[in-house]
Amino acid sequence: MPKADLLDPQGKAVAGALSRLGHDTITDVRIGKRFELTVEGEVTEQVLADVATLADEIFSNQVIEDVTSIRVDEAQA
Amino acid sequence: MTHRIGVVTFPGSLDDRDAQRAIRIAGAEPVALWHADHDLQGVDAIILPGGFSYGDYLRAGAIAARAPIMTEVISAANAGMPVLGICNGFQMLTEAHLLPGGLIRNEKGNFIRRDQGLIVESTDTAWSNAFTQGQEIVIPLKNGEGGFIASNEELDRLEGEGRVVFRYSGSNPNGSMRDIAGISNAAGNVVGLMPHPEHAVEPGFGPDTQNAMRSGTDGLGFFASALTALLAV
Numbered sequence: 001m002p003k004a005d006l007l008d009p010q011g012k013a014v015a016g017a018l019s020r021l022g023h024d025t026i027t028d029v030r031i032g033k034r035f036e037l038t039v040e041g042e043v044t045e046q047v048l049a050d051v052a053t054l055a056d057e058i059f060s061n062q063v064i065e066d067v068t069s070i071r072v073d074e075a076q077a
Numbered sequence: 078m079t080h081r082i083g084v085v086t087f088p089g090s091l092d093d094r095d096a097q098r099a100i101r102i103a104g105a106e107p108v109a110l111w112h113a114d115h116d117l118q119g120v121d122a123i124i125l126p127g128g129f130s131y132g133d134y135l136r137a138g139a140i141a142a143r144a145p146i147m148t149e150v151i152s153a154a155n156a157g158m159p160v161l162g163i164c165n166g167f168q169m170l171t172e173a174h175l176l177p178g179g180l181i182r183n184e185k186g187n188f189i190r191r192d193q194g195l196i197v198e199s200t201d202t203a204w205s206n207a208f209t210q211g212q213e214i215v216i217p218l219k220n221g222e223g224g225f226i227a228s229n230e231e232l233d234r235l236e237g238e239g240r241v242v243f244r245y246s247g248s249n250p251n252g253s254m255r256d257i258a259g260i261s262n263a264a265g266n267v268v269g270l271m272p273h274p275e276h277a278v279e280p281g282f283g284p285d286t287q288n289a290m291r292s293g294t295d296g297l298g299f300f301a302s303a304l305t306a307l308l309a310v
Contacts, residue, residue, distance in 0.1 A: 002181070006181065006226060007181070007184060007224075007252065009181075009182045009183065009185070009186040010182060010186070058135075058139070058143070059135070061136055061139065061172065061179055063171070063177075063178060063179035063226070063227065063228075064136075064179040064226060
């Protein structure tokens with residue numbers, strides 16, 4: 001997600017549109033990204049640690065964004 | 078000896094040819110470098126050009142900053158070679174951690190294209206030594222994600238160490254913190270800026286001036302600076 005204290009022009013534009021449509025109860029919109037990764041085999045602690053490093057170093061830029069959560073979903077059989 | 082300045086072309090680079098042309102006009106030899114190589118071909122300086130490398134996917138400049146040739150660019154930059162990042166190239170330099178801070182979408186959300194006045198704040202870099210401190214220059218600006226941001230501590234450090242090289246003159250075009258248009262690393266050999274010096278190097282094709290339409294060539298100073306820096310080595 002873009003850091004909370006930074007302007008998010010994309011979210012602001014969407015919030016403006018919602019306001020024009022009469023959705024007055026929504027006061028703010030912030031837009032982030034979600035990455036879905038597929039791994040081979042079991043999601044071990046090591047895999048999770050690697051993904052956390054990737055999230056910090058490549059998927060996000062810590063100067064402008066925060067990684068808010070990393071979640072494991074079992075693949076559908 | 079003619080100095081050789083490399084321009085790296087990435088998938089989606091747009092201004093690589095313009096940068097090569099600017100180098101030629103400034104009196105040096107342009108060398109086309111390729112993102113997928115691990116070879117700087119013995120160049121004396123490097124330019125990361127503008128454009129939309131990898132379609133700005135992930136973040137502007139983020140994927141290019143991890144391209145094969147960037148290993149060599151980062152080593153060369155850390156060893157003192159002059160490196161200039163223009164627009165998308167500036168974004169790459171921040172993503173490669175050669176320069177601090179980051180670039181986010183313009184404050185008003187729209188793409189800006191205009192001739193932009195800049196105040197030269199520091200002449201103590203490889204790419205700005207041909208100017209005088211406080212000089213106002215005009216070169217084109219064209220970007221959608223040019224808002225420079227950094228933490229307050231980082232901004233104070235940049236200001237304190239004289240590493241704010243260019244500041245927007247007049248109204249701030251993109252919401253950049255403290256009107257910052259370009260910065261340098263601590264050694265002054267690496268400079269990144271959002272506006273485009275390579276589009277203001279030849280009379281007839283530059284910004285308008287008081288003298289004549291499209292006669293502005295303020296961008297030449299960037300390339301002349303690099304040649305001076307290389308002669309001093």
